[in-house]
Amino acid sequence: MSVKGQTPASHSLPLTESNSQITPTNHTDDDWNMEGDTLHEECGVFGIYKTPDAAALTALGLHALQHRGQEAAGIATYDGEHFHLERRFGLVGDNFSNAHTLERLPGTASIGHNRYSTAGGAALRNIQPLFAELEGGGIAVAHNGQFTNAMTLRKSLIKRGAIFQSTSDSEVVSQLIAKSRESNIVDRFIDAIRQMEGGYALIALTRKKLIGARDPIGIRPLVLGDLNGSPVLASETCALDMIGAKFVRDIKNGEVVVCTDEGVESYHPFPDVPARLDIFEYIYFSRPDSVFDGRSVYDVRKALGRELAKELPLDVDVVVPVPDSGVPAALGYAQGVGIPFELGIVRNHYVGRTFIEPTQQIRALGVRLKHSANRSQVEGKRIVLVDDSLVRGTTSSKIVQMMRDAGATEVHMLLASPPITHSDYYGIDTPDRANLLAAQYDLEGMRKYIGADSLGFISLDGVYRACGYAKRNNKSPQFTDHCFTGDYPTALVDIEGAEDHRAGGLLKE
């Protein structure tokens, strides 16, 4: 299935509102802070059922998942009588590590969510989890990923009189649950997700249940753990490790798990199809110490480096990783080719995402806030830079130049993923296709753009080999890899059907 290339119409309501005294960090995706040149997962989710300190454990789980979203976080709990919800802009460690906030989140069941900045707007009301009062009980919902028909469903619901409180896709799920004719909450939940398409991991908390669901194809990950008998759901295994929970198993594609006092039950409301985890979970997003389907993320990344070493062995003096995401692949490459691995670039971790408003005068200096050349390792040397992926190329071109300025005699660049030619619609914040370097240039064009002496990418089959397969099974690919192939695993209703839906009759004034 191919994609027409248009971007989905904005989800934003014709309303702007700023919340009193709240100053969310505004991430400007420009070259300055180079945000725009990396991929961003939109979210991480965590849930735990029936344990003391549920909110504190959720905060720790979210802290372990902080790399999946730094803009905001929220935690919902149920204490047997009331639901409690706290949502904050900023890091989990800044907002949910104090007793004061945790005291506002009593209860033994809890779900939580980390959010990366989304286009919809940085308003408090958009931070997940979202809460909805149903007839006879409440439900809190949060998800990682994206629904490809959310906008279409949203319009249809508004036409039928629904009032949305947020611009979050999660609320479409809540509204569908609220409007379902089913008589119990699990059936309502399944009724709702059957109407949704996309890639997601979804968690929900009701008065008596913790529910988790993974999209039919398994694009976004979700794992099940166990803490002294209490079930735990999390986007990655590193969150289980953080709280000392045992890993139980990956939730299957299309599976719905319902945790109650009686234990964990599974539902399989979707047709049985092979799973296709998003390959970028291995390449870039997940934490290196996480494990999916028995594969260590760190091992896959090193293996990508080793495959690169086989495919593109270079004669250089030093292998320099682009920190931090390029480190494991660079190590694998260096070991593969037998050339020294050196930290030729120093990363400043204090910048976080915080240099939010550079003045024009500073901007003009072209200085680098996150990366500095470590001249002693670079000067007079032939180096190869190893990074995980190439998106817009703006950061790479600056880093190549920085290496030359520091005295490198040759600067080569290798990427541990194939050229990214297609945008994502399953929760990864990719630029418009028009801004993807590989969608604009051929290999030589890209090389010129970033200014390297040579440029190389791992092959698509190389990626599959690093994951233990002989090659990509083109009939039934083992992973979701549309960013390299254009092979989108689901319909893209909001994009492809946009014209039709816009034709709907408007309310007359």
Place this chain on the structure above:
Amino acid sequence: MSVKGQTPASHSLPLTESNSQITPTNHTDDDWNMEGDTLHEECGVFGIYKTPDAAALTALGLHALQHRGQEAAGIATYDGEHFHLERRFGLVGDNFSNAHTLERLPGTASIGHNRYSTAGGAALRNIQPLFAELEGGGIAVAHNGQFTNAMTLRKSLIKRGAIFQSTSDSEVVSQLIAKSRESNIVDRFIDAIRQMEGGYALIALTRKKLIGARDPIGIRPLVLGDLNGSPVLASETCALDMIGAKFVRDIKNGEVVVCTDEGVESYHPFPDVPARLDIFEYIYFSRPDSVFDGRSVYDVRKALGRELAKELPLDVDVVVPVPDSGVPAALGYAQGVGIPFELGIVRNHYVGRTFIEPTQQIRALGVRLKHSANRSQVEGKRIVLVDDSLVRGTTSSKIVQMMRDAGATEVHMLLASPPITHSDYYGIDTPDRANLLAAQYDLEGMRKYIGADSLGFISLDGVYRACGYAKRNNKSPQFTDHCFTGDYPTALVDIEGAEDHRAGGLLKE
């Protein structure tokens, strides 16, 4: 129609949420700050259509209406393309007087709202106006007053799958508008208010219209003004004076006015019944310089004092008003009986509503933060205190004691309203009936409670005489006066029908 006496079940959702970094002033209704011993209007509304600086003018209008609600305020505007909404805890003058906030509220049409603290909870999402996206257009809604069937309608809407974003009654109106099958916005608005009962002034802003509506009986006031051709709607005339607008007329009971580019149109969707303004608008709530139905509030209050002078002339040395609300009646009384009017009590205006967390040690001192005795006017004198009304009696008993401590030889007390024996359900925050002094004691019991040498109330007919009538028309009373009479002018669905609605089947888990 009599009332069963139960209080409505709480509107609060089974959800608690605190908004990041927001610390609303928590008004504790206890004896300490004496909040609990006065009546409170819940709101003031203001709207203006097609004028430059619409938000700034709305801020000024709300400032003039600040006495109707000090907890929070909100302003919504429409700029021809987007709606903008800003809501803040605190005074209008603290939050909406700066260029920074006003710049976030562009547009030539605007509505605004002042809120007094409501039981439902001090959450940002509860501050009005509320915004709803309808199919093809948005609507912002705010109201002053209370709907007596809001909870019942709310439950019914939730049963049908509506998700509420707030606990505000205004949202019931929005949800009804959103779900209406009518094809244009005015019909939808009328469809919605036809389902509502209660006492209210309602304003709404759509892309092309400013809409105002007053409840069928006219319990809550709403006036129409004109600022250089731009229509203005406000709770009181003092808001028109503030912005230099001309007073046009009172909106009629049951009238809906729709302001568009073509002018102001009127609709009368309710049966034609005689108006019954809430008599407390004259006695206590409205600003003395406001005018309703041609009667100056200040004049009515002075006339109440003069009637008191006829009904209960006392032989004392000084007439002392309880500031500030008792001043006009005390002046009228002093002029009527020919006894000097003196400021025997000094009010500290700086306390505002801000002494929020008195420590127990201070509380134990029994000090008075708002009122102090002016000993030189009181010592060795026989005084009469004149106040507007007697609610719980806690403040009055302290003030009487303060006068005795300052050396008064006799302390009498007169009230410019009859005994309050019944709670209100139309937007006045009265205590439970059980806490109303006049519902617990007879006159002598009340006198003992407050510790005065004598206690007197104006008669019910005296109130009507002060308003220019010979007496109350018991067949068709000229005012809403249930607080004195128990004669509620509408059905009280939420209270009287509560049992039935609670029986509804809950969602199974």
Place this chain on the structure above:
Amino acid sequence: MSVKGQTPASHSLPLTESNSQITPTNHTDDDWNMEGDTLHEECGVFGIYKTPDAAALTALGLHALQHRGQEAAGIATYDGEHFHLERRFGLVGDNFSNAHTLERLPGTASIGHNRYSTAGGAALRNIQPLFAELEGGGIAVAHNGQFTNAMTLRKSLIKRGAIFQSTSDSEVVSQLIAKSRESNIVDRFIDAIRQMEGGYALIALTRKKLIGARDPIGIRPLVLGDLNGSPVLASETCALDMIGAKFVRDIKNGEVVVCTDEGVESYHPFPDVPARLDIFEYIYFSRPDSVFDGRSVYDVRKALGRELAKELPLDVDVVVPVPDSGVPAALGYAQGVGIPFELGIVRNHYVGRTFIEPTQQIRALGVRLKHSANRSQVEGKRIVLVDDSLVRGTTSSKIVQMMRDAGATEVHMLLASPPITHSDYYGIDTPDRANLLAAQYDLEGMRKYIGADSLGFISLDGVYRACGYAKRNNKSPQFTDHCFTGDYPTALVDIEGAEDHRAGGLLKE
């Protein structure tokens, strides 16, 4: 002694600093909020020695003195081991009424201070009390009033190597105490104030003493009270009433009182001269329920109105006070001439001092945020406005116009004080002499400026008569009254000697 008319050179250091996250309310002294057209006391002081809840009692005392300064407040305590200091922008009731802040102020001895905005700048470090560590012990100091040689002393101290932490005059006292060669703290304190000139009430807290001092002439007031055996010092008696303390006596001019565990000792380090309290304490500053030298402030104000009635009886329909400060004089006038007193102007107390940044567009409307006409009392009537004093005339001219707009047929204006022709240098924030209306115009010119039909001032002797004297004793005036007479009771070193001091050699760079 006459004054040359120049204003003192600014005290501000060549340093600007904003404190993180602190947004002091910026009072713009312009016509808009009419701040510039009233007089402002700069401060109120309070201290209590050896009592439980010392900080809480100080907070209450400062609350009672809030009218003397609303910009900021501070409280210092000593707990037997450490001094504690909390300083905040804003009202006492907003900042010192919560348990959290009071818990940071443990101890049984405490002093506090209210500040009105001073020219020096709204920086946290300028809020009093100020703390200084002396050899072997600390001292906290605060004062009400102004030192007329503070700038001169400050320059001299800097020349000798002192480093100032604030631009507050109080710090000159601290520095002089720190540098004194005397061996005990009381002698050092006296050594310091002997070098100071001006009008002040000064309080200080050391590890074992609460010290109070009043300037040699007694320009600024200070009273002594007793709360169950604990001595209390306060600017006015109303602060004693607030906490239930007994009034003991006025501190004498030039007296230093030292409260220790042994009791209250008096020192008289200055020559014995007759006291001259600032007459404006009666006319405008102090709270009406305060008492100085046995005279009730309210009584004096009413007496000023009665004297006005004798001097300038007018044939009008209504006497209208300019609220709130003109009320007692208007009452006295109305009683004196036998004409009805009516609230023809309504004051909006919610504005406080908070409409800080009016946008230009609103400003242009000329609306009135604090005062509104009460049309029903004014329309078609001949009225006389009674106010306490006339400073720049800007407010008066607007109020006169407002009365005319509301339909008054004649608008006369009477002032309960003589024309203000001279600036103050003892703690009253008067405009430059050039901006004083009475320094620019004769009576007819002033009348024209404010637009009244007639304008009248009480005579100087009338003021003295209202205070119980036959007339002003010109040889030894009973009050400080330079604002009317130019008769400054002390040298004005900073002003008169400014040129000389500027000539001092500067440090070479």
Place this chain on the structure above:
Amino acid sequence: MSVKGQTPASHSLPLTESNSQITPTNHTDDDWNMEGDTLHEECGVFGIYKTPDAAALTALGLHALQHRGQEAAGIATYDGEHFHLERRFGLVGDNFSNAHTLERLPGTASIGHNRYSTAGGAALRNIQPLFAELEGGGIAVAHNGQFTNAMTLRKSLIKRGAIFQSTSDSEVVSQLIAKSRESNIVDRFIDAIRQMEGGYALIALTRKKLIGARDPIGIRPLVLGDLNGSPVLASETCALDMIGAKFVRDIKNGEVVVCTDEGVESYHPFPDVPARLDIFEYIYFSRPDSVFDGRSVYDVRKALGRELAKELPLDVDVVVPVPDSGVPAALGYAQGVGIPFELGIVRNHYVGRTFIEPTQQIRALGVRLKHSANRSQVEGKRIVLVDDSLVRGTTSSKIVQMMRDAGATEVHMLLASPPITHSDYYGIDTPDRANLLAAQYDLEGMRKYIGADSLGFISLDGVYRACGYAKRNNKSPQFTDHCFTGDYPTALVDIEGAEDHRAGGLLKE
């Protein structure tokens, strides 16, 4: 010279003050966040003279030096007329990257300072730079390091009547400058530092000069750069790289440089002795891409690893760095012994220093917020952990256990510095000697404490070899290394002379 071991008496004044609305991050130095188990530099300094955007460039320089202090930062500028000073808690990138703050810092000359949390207390008034008004001109001062006689000088100054505004050592410098009898500012500055002892880099800004000084022995570093002709001073070369300035030279030990419009002048007011840079600048503090005396910090760290490989080659499967500080030494070690280098520990950079208030319940879980095991690299393997230094040993023991829990069959530990047996008094925040692991245990005792299979330290001479020397010159050591040797290069007046100074006569009360 040996040290008696007592800690200096606290510098804190007998005053506590919290600043309004400021909530500094409280770093609790306990095992939980493992802060207490690393060394901390107290500060970084930066200055630039005569350039547009001086404050913005200073902010960038401080950002590059953020690793030297994260608690607070301050910038002072001079605009030709006024000094401006902004000080904030938190990261430079969070506070000084926005136009709003930079606009408050106009001028072409600027100095700035990063602070690590100091014992003295997190009060705004303690953040550097500090400003002092001298006779005829102001001076802003900031320093990195510590004065070993600051407390003694402070007491003496207070005895002479000085009032300190902060508890910062920098203020002693200001006070000495203010009190100096010299007639020009450079002489006064030199007069002041001649009275100070310790290890420091000091920068000052006057109306016409940027001044820098390095302590007589050169314990703390300071470098000179050039940005298009404008001189730049910074703690490390990485700050020059950040703004694109050229490195000119290291400031010499005991050198004072004065930058004016005429250029850069040098003064040498101290006896000429050999420089002894603190060896910890190489081992731990400085950024790996910084260069001192021609030696790259990264190169030294790798060389330490290579020396370790020579001294202590182990037979293991994997070399695992303790991130981030142990990475270069681990790389050097791995290359030296020819064993694979793998990231067996994942560091979570989002925690920053922000998990400030862990609840007891979470704390009890023993989870790790900063480090996680990367099980795939550790399980079933014999590993050696390489870290830069061992302080208390608490972190190391947890990391060793974490490795065992992840399945390591052997866990060895090597340190790239000798045992730390003595506390620092030159600006490094070391624990009391009693808490240094190497001061309590012998090698076997330490090994048992951290639970490793073996434990090894580089030799002292090994450190000197890594820096290019054959060995330590014990007669005249090339570096300051008292933490390993107890050989303090200066007198420690505050500690050794404390008793005498305490005997000074206290002020009598």
